[in-house]
Amino acid sequence: MENQTLKKSVLFVLLITVLVSGISQGLLMPVISIIFEQQGISPTISGLHSAAFYIGILIASPFMEMFIRKFGFKNVILIGLTITIVSNLLFLVFESIFIWFLLRLLIGIGANMCALASQTWITSTVGQKSRGVIISIYGLCFGLGFAIGPYATSLIEYNENLPFLLLACLSMTIFTIVLFLENRHSISYEEQVNFRLLDFFNRFKLVLNYAWVALLFPFxxxxxxxxxxxxxxxxxxxxxxxxxxxxxxxxxxxxxxxIFQIPLGIMSDRYGRRKILAISTAIGTFSFGVGVIFFHNIILLISMLCIAGMFVGSIYSLGIAYMIDLIPKQLIPMGTVLSGIVFSFGSILGPIIGGGLLETIPHFNVLWIFIVLLLILSIVLAKGIQKEL
Incomplete structure (x- = not known):
């Protein structure tokens, strides 16, 4: 009974950590974009600058599997939180765009350490039958934080430093809570001995061979x-x-x-991840299409983005659950790392392409980017389902 309570308490702390991570990401990016726009900095430069966060994720990702195995989940989370706290506080000291780029890069490294350690901790301890639901709850917490974060952008009307102070304080709070957790490692000694027989790139290739389709969703x-x-x-x-x-x-x-994270997770456990992902991407494509046509109809635009969020907002967590279904257990840490890498590539490319298109094509709507990507995913999944039938 004590072990069960411990597991629930650990899960709760990890979910709170993810919630704060969502708040951080939901607040930091729009705040800096608004500051740059008010300073007259071009969208292309703003997009390139935002890539720093995801470059940080890419830099950290290849080492994360080794760090988690060597230091354990708790210690990796604490290191990540420390980096995040210090970086947010340094935004108050410096005003240079270049230094802000470096600080965003460091926050990307810290956020990646927290996210991957929390995510691997959860995914390596839950069974397949409840995996979709648990990972959906994980995604729900991130989404909730992501929804809360942008509302704090109004703080810049009073003082530009307030959003960064808020994020530093939240991270300090989580740091204090995580200190009380017992440290754990990703795999047992026996699994670790066998696991080391494969080098990093072989594990990398194995995950791609098993689950390349699933990795399209984090991207x-x-x-x-x-x-x-x-x-x-x-x-x-x-x-x-x-x-x-x-x-x-x-x-x-x-x-x-x-709203739909947990229902979609339950349905994916029952009907299969591939089918639910195919339906979700198709509805997302339609919703963004309507959003493009009626962009200046505020009520309809808000409604379409909400519907798109209901179905497409879960593709990251469902994609990870789908990937874990497809790969052997000993490859889960590498699969989690690879999910972070492809997510980072997508996050780097997105603002650069979006900013470039906004600057070069008159009246371009960024929702077209989503329509094209989701349409491709829908076609790939539909072909896979036809083969299964």
Whole structure:
């Protein structure tokens, strides 16, 4: 009974950690985008600058599997939180765009350490029957934080430093809570001995061979999330729409994902991940299409982003659950790392492509990026389902 209580308490702390991570990401990116837009910095530069966060994730990702096995989940989370706290506080000291780039890169490293350690801790301890639900709850917590975060963008009207102070304080709180957890490692000694017989790149190839389709979803979600955070605020400002609409659009998408995270997780456990992902991407494509056509109809735009969030906002967590279904247990840490890498690539490419298209194509709508990506995913999944039949 004590072990069961311990597991529940650990899960609760990890979910709170993910919640704060969502708040951090949901707040930091739009805040810096708004500051840059007000300073007259071009969308392309803003998009390139936002890539620093995801470059940090990419830098950390190849080493994460080794760090988790060597130091354990708890210690990796604590190191990541320390990096995040210090970096947020340094935003108050420096105003240089280059130094802010470095600070965003460091926050990316710290956030990746927290996210991958928490995610691997959860995925390596839950069974397949409840995997979809648990990972959906994980995604729900991130989505809830992601929805809450943008509402704090209004703090910059009082003082530009307030959002960074808030994020530092939240991270300090989580750091204190995590200190009380018992440290754990990703795999047992016997599994670790066998696991080391494979080198890093062989494990990398194995995961790709088993689950390349599943990895398309973290990539797509990376593009989607970063474009919504970085390019959509710029488009709203350039369309002469209300500044407060930025927080509403970002948060309703996240709200939609919160509403449907657990139901989609339950349905994926029951009917299969591939079928649920195919339906979700098809509905997401339609919703973004309607959003493009009626972009200046605020009520309809908000409604379509909420519906898109309900179905597409879960593709990251469902994609990871799908990947874990496809790979052997000893490859789960590498699969989690690889998910982070492809997510980062998507997150880096998204704002750069979105910013470039906004600057070069008159009246371009960034929602077209989502339509094209989701349509490709729908076709790939539909072909896979036909083969199964």
């Amino acid at each position: 797509t979600y990376g593009v989607l999330e970063s474009v919504i955070n970085v390019n959509l605020p710029t488009q709203v400002l350039r369309s002469n729409l209300d500044l407060n609409l930025i927080a509403v659009l970002v948060s309703v998408f996240a709200l939609g994902s919160i």
